[in-house]
Amino acid sequence: MEFIEHEISGVLEIRPRKFEDSRGYFAETYKRSALKERGVDLEFVQDNKSLSREAGTIRGLHFQLPPFEQAKLVSVLRGSILDVAVDIRRASPTFGRHVAVTLTASDGNQLLIPAGFAHGFCTLEPDCEIAYKVSNPYAPAQDRAVLWSDPALAIAWPIALAEAKLSDKDMRAPLLADAPDLF
């Protein structure tokens, strides 16, 4: 399992080792002890999966407020996504900055996103299926979003505003500067 640091401390790209043979491959895609050895001691309590049928689908930027804040371990089962984590901790020196990493089923790379970050992705091809672990259960009352296309975030999404496919909820999300509840 290889760990790759990115611009914001705590956000880690993970590349599980693939054991390939004539049948295909085997990979350990999550090992608590390996994360703990890397200084990441998280207990994941829920697994999620989503399928997005069209390329250019945006899901996010979502987060849950304390006491149900969620760290996430994101994997791609089919297709490829641009995965984005935005630091929304007001006291953080990297508040409002983001990490964007292309995750693909073929690479098997993952993104570990600490609590205190808003998470979202854009699909890069049709029929993208993602699976992700979260460290707190779903809590609708604490579920929040900030606008994926907020100019202040300067996220280089691979899709024009008018072409993105997203939910009404995500269309109506507030700008980061206007978000009432952050960390």
Ligand SMILES: Cc1cn([C@H]2C[C@H](O)[C@@H](COP(=O)(O)OP(=O)(O)O[C@H]3O[C@H](C)C(=O)[C@H](O)[C@H]3O)O2)c(=O)[nH]c1=O
């Ligand atoms: C997140 C979640 C949702 N739901 C229900 C609530 C809705 O009726 C339905 C679709 O939910 P939503 O539109 O929020 O799904 P996504 O847009 O994929 O949201 C996710 O997308 C971004 C990328 C994330 O990081 C979050 O984990 C999550 O918010 O599933 C549940 O029952 N449990 C859950 O844990």
